[in-house]
Amino acid sequence: MMSTVDPAWLPAFVFRSVGARRVRIVGDGLLVDTVRGEVAAAGGVLVSEGPVDLDLVCEGDVGEKFTVERSGTTTTVRATGGAGLLYGFHHVVRQGEAAFSGVLAPQRHAPRQPIRMLDHWDNIDVHPVMGQVERGYAGGSIFYDNGVVRTDLTRVGAYARLLGSIGINRVGLNNVNVHRTEARLLTDLLPDVARLADVFRPHGIRVHLSVSFAAPMTLGGLPTADPLDPAVQDWWARTTAEVYAAIPDFGGYIVKADSEGQPGPFAYDRNHADGANLLARALAPFGGIVFWRAFVYNHRQDWRDRSTDRARAAYDHFVPLDGTFDENVVLQVKFGPIDFQAREPVSPVLSAMPQTRLAVELQVTQEYTGQQKHVCYLVPQWSEVLNSCTVDGIVAVSNVGEDEFWTGHPLAQANLYGFGRLAWDERLTPEQVLDEWITLTFENAQTVRKALHELMDDSWHTYERYTAPLGIGFMVRTGTHYGPDIDGYEYSPWGTYHFADRDGVGVDRTRATGTGFTGQYPKPWCDIYESLDMCPDELLLFFHHVPYTHVLHSGITVIQHIYDSHFAGRDEVAHMTEIWATLEGDVPAATFDRVTGLLNEQLRCATEWRDQVNTYFWRKSGIPDVHGRRIH
């Protein structure tokens, strides 16, 4: 695989546009040193007195907030801790020349979320089919190679800097599905984890490990992993103490338990709180956190059984436990009730556990949204989610790998960038975030800005238009989750069905006649989703089974919407290829070529989606397109 690091979007490069500056840095500590190194590396002149252009003042040891102000010829960043200074410095870098002109009254900046985390689903070993990174679309792991943690962590250093620059402060180093080799990161491979932690630390990032609930047995040789067994508690306490002896600022654990075959407390008739608190108590003396994933459901469902509703599962499992989790447990809840689909309602769990710390989990890696072969700028989706819930942390699955562009699709870098920015402040608009990214990424941002906005701003909706309609989800190829297969999951055990027949389509999740899932929402949403009249069009089939002739709020029928959106979505992709073609010569040739090739694939795949979905529903409904377009 290619391992050249593309220079695109290494944020300090913005100094190229402002030239060398005189910079004074006050304070000390690792993160302040990091800032000092960044300035030096970018050609800034470090001075200790006299007139300065940039005054970076760190007045304490802890804190992520900072202020920035400008008077005379000096821009001043003030922070009460190294992390704040680092974030303030990167803020100035993002501002570019604008940070050094005019007058600015003191502006306070602080992250709106204390937890801003990226999880890696990286494995040490390479699976012959799944590859090394589960749901990874950018090549192998940047952490692991040849069955071990890499010796050369240069690239991890660049990644840490990149994450630090957008405010990420925690990273999960390994797949939540913890396999045999990866389990050992907790024990004999710990020195390697410490090396990784050393690389992330200067950028304000604490590392986490995904651990197996069965570790006391598989690693510790105990006969049980029962969370109430004193020997098990002791094993976790001792093991965790050893982790902190090696990595004093270790972040904590991530656990996928009793989910999709992973071990958990159910084997011992214990509940998720018993399980989570077991680990929380081992971590508490050291200030560590356990992220306990709420992604728990019956994945061996019988498609014939209409009483089981996967959408209900997280709520049914966890809400009754509200108030029983220790304070250093964070329940990590996928943003929607199913699984990272292009469109889902926000999970009802996020508004149902007031006495539990919650983190919302997003997916920067594009498992169901084009797998970094399709342009799909996801920040608008995340913006909707984050502005409709209140949580204590934001977590996402990373999309980087060995790929020379980091993310497979060069334009998918904008999702990684945007995730960090939204996690810092969810009130930033998607257009504003994309604009920042364009500015930081392309030398001639002014030339390419308009075209990139046109290509990317609405690309999530475009993707939605040519794939599964009206919130129904899935319809993807089984296993890979790429490309269309309308009935692919329809008779499967995974609990993801659309129930299309000759008369209609959709899942009845109402309280009146369906699975009752709508009842998991607070008012007014429990009524809005319940009501065929009020339910938003884009979620209609998630909540209701309706006839093809049902008229949407948009004024057209469901079947006509399916046809229209699929013709439109595919044509929008064709238009995207035209827009991109105009950028030849304005973006680096390698970037141009990569994106051109991927857009061809996106167009092929969108055409396939359009045709398969339209033909499928035409064959079932027998209702012709009112515009008489060709349906095969």
Next chain:
Amino acid sequence: MMSTVDPAWLPAFVFRSVGARRVRIVGDGLLVDTVRGEVAAAGGVLVSEGPVDLDLVCEGDVGEKFTVERSGTTTTVRATGGAGLLYGFHHVVRQGEAAFSGVLAPQRHAPRQPIRMLDHWDNIDVHPVMGQVERGYAGGSIFYDNGVVRTDLTRVGAYARLLGSIGINRVGLNNVNVHRTEARLLTDLLPDVARLADVFRPHGIRVHLSVSFAAPMTLGGLPTADPLDPAVQDWWARTTAEVYAAIPDFGGYIVKADSEGQPGPFAYDRNHADGANLLARALAPFGGIVFWRAFVYNHRQDWRDRSTDRARAAYDHFVPLDGTFDENVVLQVKFGPIDFQAREPVSPVLSAMPQTRLAVELQVTQEYTGQQKHVCYLVPQWSEVLNSCTVDGIVAVSNVGEDEFWTGHPLAQANLYGFGRLAWDERLTPEQVLDEWITLTFENAQTVRKALHELMDDSWHTYERYTAPLGIGFMVRTGTHYGPDIDGYEYSPWGTYHFADRDGVGVDRTRATGTGFTGQYPKPWCDIYESLDMCPDELLLFFHHVPYTHVLHSGITVIQHIYDSHFAGRDEVAHMTEIWATLEGDVPAATFDRVTGLLNEQLRCATEWRDQVNTYFWRKSGIPDVHGRRIH
């Protein structure tokens, strides 16, 4: 994997029922020696004169035929060649005690086909997903292990003896999809092929290699594989001469060319006859044969394109070339026009090339017929095929592997046995063949005979009933080809579609309104298949797209037939499990346990087939079951 050889069905064991006999053997040569060894190993007393129970007389060097007669107390087998004596001896063994009682006028026996061949789709290397044997369901290869030809060929010897006892006279040693390592069997791995040939030779079996048409380039370093290029011709001549220097009775080559991505003559604007004759001319000086497969079609079809019909492909490619193939080319034609489905019409190629030597290709390995997890006695299918065409050879894909029962499912041994017997004489009835197999396999055949007939005789029809209806085929999971996925291939590039919509189902292959495939058949079949009135029910959807309300010859509608056959087929499997349960204690415990476990899986899978097919067509048609049974 287990490598214990199960003693079941090693045919000489029949001596157990007749005790030691006095046997005289006249003649010499390798095959006569083999017979001598068999008799000795079975406890027979070899005598040279005086009263004998069995007189085995070989009066020449060549020939597969033999006579058997009985007068006085002596049974006499006479042959004009070692192979005939071997077959005659095994004939007596099959007869058991009956061969040694009463009087029998001289009976002449001769195979009805000169070519009786088993192909192995074995690879040397193990594919991480496909395993070692392509479409193999009985564990790894008996020929190859750890990346090389096995050192210990004991088991291959048992297999050779087994094949010799049922009259198989040729074996293909490697997969027709020739990968990198396997290509080298032709060159540097040739000494290992010679060792395998040494093991097969005493049982009258010649070995063949599948070769890559690109071998002159990949192995020979030439810049081309053009069949008309003298350097290419020379390379094949030299390479083939070296093969015969190592293996004087080498059988010849098997080639899959210009099919599913394999290289072939099309790259050089040459046709299949150019390609086949190239190899034929290299083999001719040594009496070798090239088997050239007719399984050629567009496997990158667009499902939107209704003008391409995969069923037409073999005929369209090959029939125009009739008369242009050399005499030592055998065109190897799959029995049906598509691909080893449970039900297909017989390929029209088999009656359209009078000037070409043809072999029909069957599949003993149960790729589409339950993968040796389901009881599916295929001899009735083959009997129908072989009794409706005239060919110069019969070839099948083997179903054996490392499995302790040889074939995964112990009852699948009957398919291997039956293939050999039908290849020898297609007029044997399936019940008669099964009866022989039961007698040879089970110590207490009389006790288990009735139950096994009840379980197996009609099991092919049972399988047909619970899977794809009325000859439409496929509807299997993509890739693995196991279990139901009604739309699995519907929008794929493979050319295997059912075109079900809300009104009807089936492929219109008529001349009047469809792809014209019916026109490839001679009279009367071109008219029978063309006619909705005359087309046999079991092939209706192969040839016609009909409404669900179409009434079959059976008097019920297509949709009701789908429901009825699926309820019936699944219930027949439930009955099979009951029958088998009665055999506990009457068959070896290991056999009982294995079959019991597999029948449970068959019942689970048949239930899934029933429910998915019925639900699929109920959702599409909206027509209820007239008997009101539960459809989900």
